[in-house]
Amino acid sequence: MKQVNTKDRIVQAALELFVEKGYQKTSIGNIEMGAGLVPRAGAFYRHFESKQALLIEIAKSRLSETPDNFEIDRLADFGDTRAELIAIALKYEEAAIRQRPYARLIEEVRLLDFGADLQQELDTDMLAGLTTWAKGKPAAKGLSRLQISALLISVLGGWLFYLSMLQRDAPVEPVRDTLLDEWATRWATFLDNSA
Numbered sequence: 001m002k003q004v005n006t007k008d009r010i011v012q013a014a015l016e017l018f019v020e021k022g023y024q025k026t027s028i029g030n031i032e033m034g035a036g037l038v039p040r041a042g043a044f045y046r047h048f049e050s051k052q053a054l055l056i057e058i059a060k061s062r063l064s065e066t067p068d069n070f071e072i073d074r075l076a077d078f079g080d081t082r083a084e085l086i087a088i089a090l091k092y093e094e095a096a097i098r099q100r101p102y103a104r105l106i107e108e109v110r111l112l113d114f115g116a117d118l119q120q121e122l123d124t125d126m127l128a129g130l131t132t133w134a135k136g137k138p139a140a141k142g143l144s145r146l147q148i149s150a151l152l153i154s155v156l157g158g159w160l161f162y163l164s165m166l167q168r169d170a171p172v173e174p175v176r177d178t179l180l181d182e183w184a185t186r187w188a189t190f191l192d193n194s195a
Contacts, residue, residue, distance in 0.1 A: 007047040009035040014054055015062065018105050023055055023112070056118060059109060063102055064122045065095045067129025075133050082188035084133070089159045089180055096163040103167060127152065137191040155187045 013034030017026040028051055029039040037043045048054040060066075067073070070091045075084040099106060109115045131148050134140045134155075140148050162179055 006035070006037070006043060010037070010044060010047055010054065011058060011062075014051075015058055018055070018058070019102060023051075023105065023108050026051075052114060055109065056114075059118055060122065063099060063106055063109075065091070066122075066125055067132075069095070070126075070129065072129040072133050076136065080188075081137060081192050082184045085155075085184040085188055085191075086180065088130075088156070089184065092156075092159060092163060093166075096167055100167060130156075134191070138193055139191045155191070158183050 010031060013036075014026070014031045017030055017034055021030070028044050031051070031054070032039045032041075032044050035043075048057070070088065072088075075087060078084045078087065110119055127149055130152050131145060134148050134152055140151060143151065159180075162176070166173070
């Protein structure tokens with residue numbers, strides 16, 4: 001049986017407690033006890049400088065998506081914009097499903113003093129990866145980075161709206177396959193044609 005190291009135990013205990021009680025109602029002592037550590041003995045601080053630093057690491061490693069998670073650098077392997085868009089859409093769908101149990105925690109983090117900065121950092125990383133992909137499309141030729149970002153928000157907006165409705169248990173599941181097909185086909189046609 002593989003033994004879990006102390007840092008991983010702290011992360012796992014914190015994530016469970018943050019989901020159960022909320023970030024603000026969870027103390028470092030609660031986390032230490034949940035990880036099987038002696039409270040106030042210093043083990044927590046050997047791995048994290050603060051509860052906020054721990055939450056940021058959890059947000060970056062477990063609650064958010066990165067260009068690496070989406071394998072954006074491999075999208076060109078498909079050789080087909082429509083297939084690439086479907087791959088992106090399915091990765092976002094997987095992320096939405098995986099993040100569903102953490103929805104309350106994610107919303108709480110967004111409302112914290114540092115939450116907006118953290119969200120912007122995570123969004124910036126993802127947008128940078130997607131921008132690199134979009135730069136190779138004829139519709140993006142000659143556009144500035146800012147214009148490509150706006151284009152990507154337009155392209156992905158419909159699918160992300162669908163996923164937000166899915167997160168809220170709205171009755172959208174029956175249209176999923178048709179939406180994915182129509183969305184990918186229309187945007188691929190647009191992206192593959194220069195203006």
